[in-house]
Amino acid sequence: GENVEQHPSTLSVQEGDSAVIKCTYSDSASNYFPWYKQELGKRPQLIIDIRSNVGEKKDQRIAVTLNKTAKHFSLHITETQPEDSAVYFCAAIQFGNEKLTFGTGTRLTIIP
Amino acid sequence: NAGVTQTPKFRVLKTGQSMTLLCAQDMNHEYMYWYRQDPGMGLRLIHYSVGEGTTAKGEVPDGYNVSRLKKQNFLLGLESAAPSQTSVYFCASSPVGAGRNTEAFFGQGTRLTVV
Numbered sequence: 001g002e003n004v005e006q007h008p009s010t011l012s013v014q015e016g017d018s019a020v021i022k023c024t025y026s027d028s029a030s031n032y033f034p035w036y037k038q039e040l041g042k043r044p045q046l047i048i049d050i051r052s053n054v055g056e057k058k059d060q061r062i063a064v065t066l067n068k069t070a071k072h073f074s075l076h077i078t079e080t081q082p083e084d085s086a087v088y089f090c091a092a093i094q095f096g097n098e099k100l101t102f103g104t105g106t107r108l109t110i111i112p
Numbered sequence: 113n114a115g116v117t118q119t120p121k122f123r124v125l126k127t128g129q130s131m132t133l134l135c136a137q138d139m140n141h142e143y144m145y146w147y148r149q150d151p152g153m154g155l156r157l158i159h160y161s162v163g164e165g166t167t168a169k170g171e172v173p174d175g176y177n178v179s180r181l182k183k184q185n186f187l188l189g190l191e192s193a194a195p196s197q198t199s200v201y202f203c204a205s206s207p208v209g210a211g212r213n214t215e216a217f218f219g220q221g222t223r224l225t226v227v
Contacts, residue, residue: 006154036216043220089154099170100204100206
């Protein structure tokens with residue numbers, strides 16, 4: 001099965017700076033890569049996703065990049081704000097796979 | 113539209129007791145999932161269901177059972193609770209399987225403590 005590793009486990013950045021979270025996956029057949037955000041005490045929610053036929057996708061201050069050759073993808077948050085403080089989870093999924101399994105998560109703290 | 117609702121929100125159990133967690137969704141989703149969340153270990157899949165009447169094991173199924181008798185409900189049972197099952201449990205649903213590039217919608221979580 002797919003094995004997703006996520007780094008770092010914790011990340012602190014100054015407000016206004018950029019944050020990058022990286023995930024690596026093992027199954028070259030994986031072709032869908034979502035990112036979920038979980039604020040403290042809240043439920044996880046999808047914030048952005050990317051498919052394997054796309055190298056980069058942006059949505060305002062967040063972006064995701066995918067390197068299929070190296071089998072890694074990253075979440076980039078620019079101009080960080082206090083509300084970006086949360087735990088972020090990545091996933092790598094093969095088309096037709098029924099299961100949704102996640103990386104171990106990254107706790108991002110934005111320092112005012 | 114309530115989305116995904118979990119019952120109860122909090123529960124304290126004694127070792128050896130049993131209980132059932134209920135997950136209900138009103139979005140007519142085919143797929144439903146149960147996860148546990150522990151510090152530093154992310155969201156681990158316990159069991160999942162691809163439709164009414166079907167269930168399958170996830171990454172950490174031992175000590176848990178599930179049932180999906182109705183499409184809108186997915187029940188997670190603990191037959192004999194152990195302290196190692198102290199965790200926050202999340203239910204999620206999606207219209208199709210994860211591999212079809214679909215969003216999963218999560219419930220608000222159930223905090224379970226086994227003493």
